Amino acid sequence: MNLSEASQQRLELLSQDSLKRTLLPCPLDQRISDFSSNDYLCLSQRPEIIEAGHACARQYGAGATGSRLLSGNLDCFEQLESQVAQFKNAESALVFSSGYQANASGLAALLDKSLWGGTVGGTVGGTAPLVFTDRLNHASLHHACQLAGIRQIRFRHNDMAHLAELLAKHAESTQPKIIVTETVFGMEGDLLPVEQLAEIALVHKAVVYLDEAHATGVWGPNGRGLGAVKHPDIDALKAMGHWIVMGTFSKAVGVSGAYIACSEIFKQYLVNRCTGFVYSTAPSPFVIGAVARALEIIPQMETERTALHLAAEQLRGQVHALGFDTGLSNTHIVPLVVGSAEACLELKSHLQQAGIRTSAVRPPTVPPNAARVRLALNTGHSDELYSQLLECLQQWKRRA
Ligand SMILES: Cc1ncc(COP(=O)(O)O)c(C=O)c1O
Structure with missing residues (x-):
């Protein structure tokens, strides 16, 4: 078996388990509705x-x-x-x-x-x-x-x-x-x-x-x-x-x-x-x-930090009311733990269709059956965006 064949075989195995990763473009104009970035204080654009x-x-x-x-x-x-x-x-x-x-x-x-x-x-x-x-x-x-x-x-x-x-x-x-x-x-x-x-x-x-x-x-x-x-x-x-x-x-x-x-x-x-x-x-x-x-x-961004922590607390309450499990989260990182890698990819793609970008976190990054859509909140997320996110999550729950 040559290297190309070996690589192909390995990728196919990952695909079968919904674990294959792919590089996707990140258009700059979608930053506004991005929950996958770790730019928590939006400083990358200052x-x-x-x-x-x-x-x-x-x-x-x-x-x-x-x-x-x-x-x-x-x-x-x-x-x-x-x-x-x-x-x-x-x-x-x-x-x-x-x-x-x-x-x-x-x-x-x-x-x-x-x-x-x-x-x-x-x-x-x-x-x-x-x-x-x-x-x-x-x-x-x-x-x-x-x-x-x-x-x-x-x-x-x-x-x-x-x-x-x-x-x-x-x-x-x-x-x-x-x-x-x-x-x-x-x-x-x-x-x-x-x-x-x-x-x-x-x-x-x-x-x-x-x-x-x-x-x-x-x-x-x-x-x-x-x-x-x-x-x-x-x-x-x-x-x-x-x-x-x-x-x-x-x-x-x-x-x-x-x-x-x-x-x-x-x-x-x-x-x-x-x-x-x-x-x-x-x-x-x-x-x-x-x-x-x-x-x-x-150090001068105390107001923004307080608002970010409050937004995370509110979001957790709202997604719990929809029946989502946010695991142990008590910070600005709010995972929606869905279990299987397939369900995780489905939820991510459902949100993506509405222009909301998230990350699908699957094993081995997290333990087996603990796949999750990770929402990383930042200080640039608007109230409208949170409402849109909740609406999409509600739709997904109804379909699921
Ligand atoms: C906990 C933790 N440590 C270290 C790193 C690596 O940092 P960097 O992305 O700057 O290489 C990451 C990045 O994902 C991380 O989440």
């Missing part, structure tokens, strides 16, 4: 952010020309990193070209056993850490564990009692303990009980690695994410360097790229040992300029 990107590119060039360790360490990166550290209430920060890259390589560097062994007679030792992960963590976090050769100890989704129980089972172990989770789950749309997590982590002196991809800009004090919450246990973990917060610039920030906010010493470790940093060209200066401006604007 003229002053676009202009700030242009200004930075005019000053530094369209590209960074190399890894930061070679020709690429422009001072705009250093400035943005200070800004991000301040925004996240952290000592330091490092920027990356994408969230996937930050997680896959940054988390893998944290889990690397050579970090944890200390030195034995001048040679770096090695102690594999015990890694406790939420069952519904993003693919990039799983990828990091695979890269590091770690067997994950998985706790039930957002179940802090289960996490505490698993940590207690390993209380006698001298291996370092690391907890990896998200603060807003992208497919469930629910919030991490961050203070409870910090309390448990502190008891076990565990390192916490948080993914704030969907929280940055939308949740936490002034949109700084849940990792920026003020709490004595979080402060104690920070003092140990045990509070590491990753987030993206690709969702509510409206641009692209990502950060890891952490202690200065861990940043220096990443600069040396994180392959996605060492062996990759730094992000474009356009991105850096645009992100810097967006981070200035975000």
